[in-house]
Amino acid sequence: MQITDRSTKITETHLQKAAYVYLRQSSMGQVRNHRESTERQYALQELARDFGWPAARIAVLDRDLGKSGTSTTDREDFKTLVADVSLGKAGAVLAVEASRLARSNADWHRLIEIRGITGTLIIDEDGCYDPCDFNDGLLLGLKGTMAQAELHFIRARLQGNKLNKARKGELRFPLPVGYVFDELNTIVKDPDAQVRSSIELVFDYFQQCGSAYGVVQRFAQEKLDFPKRSYGGTWAGKLIWGRLTDARVTSILKNPSYAGVYAFGRYRTIKEILENGEVRSRIRCMPEENWLVNVRDHHEGYITFEQYTKNLDQLSRNQTNTEEMVLNGPAREGLALLQGLLVCGCCGRRLTPRYQGNGGIYPTYQCNWRKREGLSTKACLTVQCPPLDRAIEARVLEVLSREQIQLAIDAFEIVSRRYEQIDAQWKMRLERAEYEAELAQRRYEQVDPSNRLVAATLEQRWNDALIELQDVKDQIDRLQQESRRLTSQQRDEMLGLAQNLPQLWHNTATAWKDKKRILQLLISDITVKKTEQHAALLQVRWQGGVCEEIRVELPRPIADRWRHDEALVERVRELAKTLDDARIAARLNDEGLTTNKGNPFTLKSIKWIRHKHNIARVDDRKDGELTVKEVAERLGVSPGVVYYWINKGLIHGRRVNAGSPYLLAITPDTEQELAKRVADSTRLKPQ
CATH class of the missing domain: 3.40.50.1390 (Resolvase, N-terminal catalytic domain)
Structure with a gap:
């Protein structure tokens, strides 16, 4: 310089x-x-x-x-x-x-x-x-x-x-698992059959479960591993098998490459200013219309592009924190059978389940979007789940009754294919483990025995491969012992259950999640309107486009449900003119009537009805008989004194039945004696 x-x-x-x-x-x-x-x-x-x-x-x-x-x-x-x-x-x-x-x-x-x-x-x-x-x-x-x-x-x-170069579909970038570049720089499916089968299982399970977590759960239940390809470092380009995660499933479902699309520019770098003044770059996923390159049918896909868009729609519907009217999300646990199907007839938003009571055992459907937005002080619509669920259940079972046999056969075929896919996965996993063990053995046999450090390392790898191979064989044996394949007897049982679909539907072993999946396959949405105080109108739109209306009676408030009907009260009033309480109860029971709680009538219940509605009992006194109150007034004492005289035997009376008032027959001599007793007493003062 x-x-x-x-x-x-x-x-x-x-x-x-x-x-x-x-x-x-x-x-x-x-x-x-x-x-x-x-x-x-x-x-x-x-x-x-x-x-x-x-x-x-x-x-x-x-x-x-x-x-x-x-x-x-x-x-x-x-x-x-x-x-x-x-x-x-x-x-x-x-x-x-x-x-x-x-x-x-x-x-x-x-x-x-x-x-x-x-x-x-x-x-x-x-x-x-x-x-x-x-x-x-x-x-x-x-x-x-x-x-x-x-x-x-x-x-x-x-x-x-x-x-x-990307516009011509020739730009190379890291491919998702399941795809590789061939010698002509063309994107092709992975030649490894186990890898391809694993990818196909992800899409198949998503069609069945409807959620990414459901796919992960199925892989965990079947003890299946999922591959990922390593990029960079010593393991660059090699497959690593491990546990499938929810994030992996979501990335696979959102990746257009599996639909045969060559996409470039799906992600952009967005700069933003932090609170401390620093400029930070973030990677953001762009919508399809903003991709720089979008070449369809570029290579062979695992699914069609239409199925890819349906998967994206399903993932968006699975979000529960959105304020949009999203229906037909994944079937979830819970007692709300119509979850994800109901639309509010007032505002057009979706109804969401709410669980009330100790332990959340009382489910209700509620639309409170307007309340959240401050446009109303109360929910648009609140209705209990059981009445709506029972009405739709009955209608669905009626519709399915015509095709019960075919449904059972289809279910049998689906279960059989599912077992075949899982067995194929374990078979390929066994082949891979055998290959790894043989490869480790060949490497160990080719090493110079005098090079003890290398020989010891290769021997340890051989032992690990043999342990892995034996573990796979043990797991396959356990799965075979569980009788995973349907036998002819099980097939006959399925066909027999199909003959009585309501019994199968109401069976305690049938999961709520499975019921919800069936409803989502048949019904597009249900609009709920309250037409009367205790009635709702369900406008059902089936998947084929056919619409129908179902009127549902809603339960009345608890006070109304425990209140006796006016017709019953009038019947008691009419009978009370000629019959006592015991005979009224017997007459009502003979007529097949019950109380407001569904119990038979008793003497106590008839007395309560008369007391509540001010109904006089029948006057069955004989000539000269007086009540306790009348005797007390005539002698100028309290009713308690009269009851004391009755207990001491000073006055003789009778009762029509247990619990009824006393009827007293007092002669002039008895009345004179009682009056003298009152006059001579220092404690009893005439009132």
Whole structure:
């Protein structure tokens, strides 16, 4: 480097401060493959010593190697450099070129401004610059602008070429598991049959379960592994088998490659400003209409594009935190049989189940969207689940009764195919384990026995492969002992159950989730309207487009349900004119009537009805008989005294039946004796 004006720009003041050598390369690939550039940057230490800085005052900042200069995010050494320059600790900053410091005009000019204030020099291979000098500052500004423009031109050329190749469907990128590149650079299905079968099982199980979690659960129940392909490192390109996760299933269902689509530009980098002022880049998935390249039928798919779109719709309907009217989500646990099918007749939103009571055993359907939005103070519609569920159950069973035999046969075929798929998976897994064991054995036998370290490692791998093989065989034996295949007897039992579908439907072994799946296959949606105080109108729209209306009686409030009908009260009033309470109860029971709770009538219940509705009992007194109250009034005492006389035998009375009032027959002599007793008593005072 030839710098002719260093004697005038580098002063003792600069030499007394530290000289910072800043190193940066944009990616780790450049650090690994372009070592000459790294060596040139480290060589700036010699240049600083030539200018007069002692080694103790030369600081090397190399933590930003492999990081882009487009922003300050994650560039710790650049932040350290800016801080030390601001504090006046730096006499000079050395870099191979301006682009090493920053490729952003904002960061570059901010750094120049701070150096101009603190008098820090900038030294590169072209010269020494003083930001305080106008001409040097102008030249540094041009260098920063050219550095950013250079990055733009490079990126534009690379991205343009990349996009042009992608439009022809020839751009190579990491393929999802289940696809590989052949010798002609064409995307084809993985030649490994087990890999292909695993991918197909994911889509098949999703059609059956309707949710990504359901697919994961099925794989776990069947103890099936799922492959993933490793990229980078020692295991690059190799398959790794492990547990299937919910995120993996979702990514497979959302990947258009499995539908034979060559897509480029599905993800974009979006920049956003954080609260601390930093600019952070995020990767966002773009909708299909914003993809840069979308080539359908580019390669053989595992599913059709129509099925791919249906899967996306199903995933969106599975979201329970959306405010949109989303119906037909996945069948879930719970007692709300029509979950995901009901639409509010008031606002058009979906009805959601709510579980009330201790333990959540009382399910209801409710539409409270308007209440959430502050447009109403109460829910649009609230209705108990059992009446609606029973009405739809009865109608569905009536519809299915015509095709019961065919349904049973189809179910038998589905179960048989499911077992065949699972057995094929385990068979291929056994073949893979046998191959791995044989490969480990061949490697061990080919090693030099004298090389004990290598031989011991290969022997351990052989033992591990044999253990894995035996474990697979044991699991297959256990599965075979569970009689996974349907026998002819089981097939006959299924056909027999189909003859009585209601019995199968109401069987306790039939899961609620299975019932909901059947309803979702038959019914598109149900609009619920309250036409009367205790009635609802269900407008059912079947999957074929046929619509019908079903009127459902809703349960009355608990007070109304426990209140006796007016007709029954009038019947008791009529009978009470001639019959006592016991005979009224017997007459009502003979007529087949029951109380409001469905129990037979008793003497106590008839008395309660008469008391509640102010019905007088039949007057069955004989001539001369008086009631307790009448005797008490005649003698001027309280009714309690009269009851005392009855218990002592001073007055003789009778009762029609247990619990009925006393009827007393008092002769003139008895009345005179009782009056004398009252007059002579010091405690009984005439009232």
